[in-house]
Amino acid sequence: MIAMGGARLLVERNVRAYRRQWFVFASGFAEPLLYLLSIGIGVGELVGRIPGPGGELVTYREFVAPGMLAAAAMNGAILDTTFNFFVKLKYQGVYDAMLATPLRPFDIAAGEVSWSLLRGAAYSAAFLVAMLLFGLVHSWWAVLVVPAAVLIGFAFAGAGLGATTYMRSWTDFDLVSAALVPMFLFSGTFFPLSRYPGWFEWVVKATPLYQGVALERALVFGALDWTTPLHAAYLIALGLVGVRIASRRLATLLTA
Amino acid sequence: MLESLVDATGLTKRFGSFTAVSGIDFHVQPGEAFGMLGPNGAGKSSTMRMIGCVSPVTEGHLRILGMDPAVDGPAIRARIGSVPQEDTLDTEMSVWDNMVTYGRYFGISHALIRERADELLRFFQLIDRRDDKVDPLSGGMKRRLTVARALINQPEMVLLDEPTTGLDPQARHLLWERLYQLKRSGVTLVLTTHYMDEAEQLCDRLVIMDRGRIVAEGSPRELIDRHATREVVELRFASTEEQERSVPLLEPGSPRVESLTDRVLVYTSDGEAALGLLAEHALQPTSVLVRRSSLEDVFLLLTGRQLEE
Numbered sequence A: 001m002i003a004m005g006g007a008r009l010l011v012e013r014n015v016r017a018y019r020r021q022w023f024v025f026a027s028g029f030a031e032p033l034l035y036l037l038s039i040g041i042g043v044g045e046l047v048g049r050i051p052g053p054g055g056e057l058v059t060y061r062e063f064v065a066p067g068m069l070a071a072a073a074m075n076g077a078i079l080d081t082t083f084n085f086f087v088k089l090k091y092q093g094v095y096d097a098m099l100a101t102p103l104r105p106f107d108i109a110a111g112e113v114s115w116s117l118l119r120g121a122a123y124s125a126a127f128l129v130a131m132l133l134f135g136l137v138h139s140w141w142a143v144l145v146v147p148a149a150v151l152i153g154f155a156f157a158g159a160g161l162g163a164t165t166y167m168r169s170w171t172d173f174d175l176v177s178a179a180l181v182p183m184f185l186f187s188g189t190f191f192p193l194s195r196y197p198g199w200f201e202w203v204v205k206a207t208p209l210y211q212g213v214a215l216e217r218a219l220v221f222g223a224l225d226w227t228t229p230l231h232a233a234y235l236i237a238l239g240l241v242g243v244r245i246a247s248r249r250l251a252t253l254l255t256a
Numbered sequence B: 001m002l003e004s005l006v007d008a009t010g011l012t013k014r015f016g017s018f019t020a021v022s023g024i025d026f027h028v029q030p031g032e033a034f035g036m037l038g039p040n041g042a043g044k045s046s047t048m049r050m051i052g053c054v055s056p057v058t059e060g061h062l063r064i065l066g067m068d069p070a071v072d073g074p075a076i077r078a079r080i081g082s083v084p085q086e087d088t089l090d091t092e093m094s095v096w097d098n099m100v101t102y103g104r105y106f107g108i109s110h111a112l113i114r115e116r117a118d119e120l121l122r123f124f125q126l127i128d129r130r131d132d133k134v135d136p137l138s139g140g141m142k143r144r145l146t147v148a149r150a151l152i153n154q155p156e157m158v159l160l161d162e163p164t165t166g167l168d169p170q171a172r173h174l175l176w177e178r179l180y181q182l183k184r185s186g187v188t189l190v191l192t193t194h195y196m197d198e199a200e201q202l203c204d205r206l207v208i209m210d211r212g213r214i215v216a217e218g219s220p221r222e223l224i225d226r227h228a229t230r231e232v233v234e235l236r237f238a239s240t241e242e243q244e245r246s247v248p249l250l251e252p253g254s255p256r257v258e259s260l261t262d263r264v265l266v267y268t269s270d271g272e273a274a275l276g277l278l279a280e281h282a283l284q285p286t287s288v289l290v291r292r293s294s295l296e297d298v299f300l301l302l303t304g305r306q307l308e309e
């Protein structure tokens, strides 16, 4: 894969840069676990059983764990491709330096996306182990949980990069939060969509996090149906569009 | 005959409707140090970025190492070194990791990078700082690191956009000396500057740029001989009135007299003779300096403006 050679070099650069900040990297493991412990187990005691993806009743912690995993994959991807990406792009000249070498704008976009989905995969793999230890996994389909988290990472990394290339200042990042926080709260992460009025259910279903949560939950419970591949396809498409936009915009921004 | 490393004809760069580089022609030969001298906004960086294949050519013909930057950008960049006007060091990393990371962008093996990075950091007197982060380094060290990094791929040609702007005199001299050694080892240098002394020190041949155009070309000595006179007399007067009175007196004896706000410049083959004219009319400048003419004078004569505002 000659096309991915340049991307690999950027991943290598990020590994080297993060070596000095391993604790920042490590904190990504802790965050979803803390959510699982506090909300899944703490709040779960108060909630009782709720309907799972196949319609059967499940404990709250069983319900919420795949949602946490999907959200962790999203957060990992977003951090590296919005905030960190913006700093490298506008202030540190990291990409200007790269473009003075044989690397091309596409290598940058592909490299940053690869890096953040690798990071997301590491977090979700660790989270999956925690879920196994807590007895929250019920199906062999769960071996696909990590690959699915990679797809979630891909979708959000692509979208994050693409969107960030249009940002002019830090205030634009308020828009990122404005999009992410409601998505985190309402995308079926914490409670089933059946709680919502019909029209709002459709809004939620259009969000990428919902697609990711639905995919992960189906795998964890082994409740796959015809919508499962559609969720995956949605995530792949979003990631591809994002990478394409990002590499074009990078070419415009960095090679005026 | 050796092929030129840079071949530019009618080279033009526009940003929207604004023309930054306006149809310039120049050629860089292997082994030479070629300079672009000009004030801020002359179009030097825009030209350098086109040569460095990081900025597309708007119009005209450009070949680097015989290749077309629009088609072979990565292949060209693999064989040149680039020191942009603003440092683009990786501030999250140490000096050493900067060298390694940059070398890896070229796909060079770790073993070869280690060898070259060690040698380059020694050459640029940075080896003692190899494990330090980049941010606390002095401006001169950062600049030297940027140059060292640009040499990691053993380029045939190095582009240096204002290599010493903002550095203190010692740091400048150290860098000049290293660049001179580099040139002697056969590396072609293309550099921009707005310092006359830098152009005189480093360049075999240079173009003077102003407002996107080349206004003169030659070796520093040729440019001075062709466009300036042998000597320049700088005169300052106690009052504007005295200055105004002296200008017409000086004009007959010299090819050109420039009256600036704070002084008068007399371009002449014989400074002493010019001073004699003033003495005849009992005009006494408060200060007199007779010197050899420099590129600064060439620039002033060609454009009617001073280089450094």
Ligand SMILES: Nc1ncnc2c1ncn2[C@@H]1O[C@H](COP(=O)(O)OP(=O)(O)O)[C@@H](O)[C@H]1O
Residues within 6 Å of the ligand: A256, B015, B018, B019, B020, B038, B039, B040, B041, B042, B043, B044, B045, B046, B047
């Ligand atoms: N990316 C850009 N967009 C618009 N104008 C630019 C851009 N880069 C440079 N310019 C303009 O082009 C002119 C030449 O700039 P530059 O090549 O940087 O000159 P120099 O390096 O000689 O100071 C300046 O007027 C500058 O403002």
Ligand SMILES: [Mg+2]
Residues within 6 Å of the ligand: B044, B045, B046, B085, B161, B162
């Ligand atoms: Mg410049």
